[in-house]
Amino acid sequence: MADIRETVGQDADTILRIAADEPLFTEEESETVGELLTDYLELPDHNGYSFLTAVLKGQVVGFACYGPTPLTEGTFDLYWICVDREFGRRGIGRALMERVEREVRRLGGRMIVLDTSGRAAYEPTRAFYRSVGFTPTATVPDFYEIGDDLVIFSRRF
Numbered sequence: 001m002a003d004i005r006e007t008v009g010q011d012a013d014t015i016l017r018i019a020a021d022e023p024l025f026t027e028e029e030s031e032t033v034g035e036l037l038t039d040y041l042e043l044p045d046h047n048g049y050s051f052l053t054a055v056l057k058g059q060v061v062g063f064a065c066y067g068p069t070p071l072t073e074g075t076f077d078l079y080w081i082c083v084d085r086e087f088g089r090r091g092i093g094r095a096l097m098e099r100v101e102r103e104v105r106r107l108g109g110r111m112i113v114l115d116t117s118g119r120a121a122y123e124p125t126r127a128f129y130r131s132v133g134f135t136p137t138a139t140v141p142d143f144y145e146i147g148d149d150l151v152i153f154s155r156r157f
């Protein structure tokens with residue numbers, strides 16, 4: 001079973017490698033993970049981003065990034081979640097999500113919202129979100145590009 005802990009600087013290289021190797025993420029998206037990670041590791045207030053690392057037998061195998069949604073009371077965003085493909089489908093994503101939820105509750109949160117794509121390639125991702133208790137709540141057709149909808153999932157506590 002994976003151990004979930006707060007991300008530390010020495011996890012960064014592997015987190016960036018996992019994001020870069022994930023076929024669903026564009027280069028721009030994996031670069032964004034790097035930018036948020038730098039904010040988290042280097043800024044005193046983390047710019048509102050928190051990272052969690054999943055560790056299996058001493059190896060970094062996944063991460064999640066979340067934070068309070070600006071201008072809301074008790075709503076949090078899940079910005080990223082990713083598990084190394086080699087270690088997929090072993091409950092690591094679920095363990096990360098459970099820990100995110102625990103942290104959000106501890107911080108007084110009442111809801112988590114996340115954005116994802118409506119493309120067919122993201123169906124396994126959407127199945128994962130449904131499986132961990134999220135509900136597809138809104139769709140914005142052609143948001144990312146023509147034929148690529150934004151699907152907003154949410155989970156209230």
Ligand SMILES: CC(C)(COP(=O)(O)OP(=O)(O)OC[C@H]1O[C@@H](n2cnc3c(N)ncnc32)[C@H](O)[C@@H]1OP(=O)(O)O)[C@@H](O)C(=O)NCCC(=O)NCCS
Pocket residue numbers: 022024079080081082083084087088089090091092093094095116123124125127128129131132
């Ligand atoms: C989505 C993701 C984080 C899931 O992580 P994971 O560790 O493989 O997921 P888990 O093993 O915890 O799966 C929990 C449940 O989600 C569902 N699920 C997970 N992957 C699935 C898939 N490929 N197809 C259908 N259902 C899936 C299942 O119900 C699963 O439970 P089960 O294995 O007992 O049937 C991982 O697949 C991933 O990193 N995907 C690419 C990146 C991505 O899309 N990130 C989100 C956008 S930011």
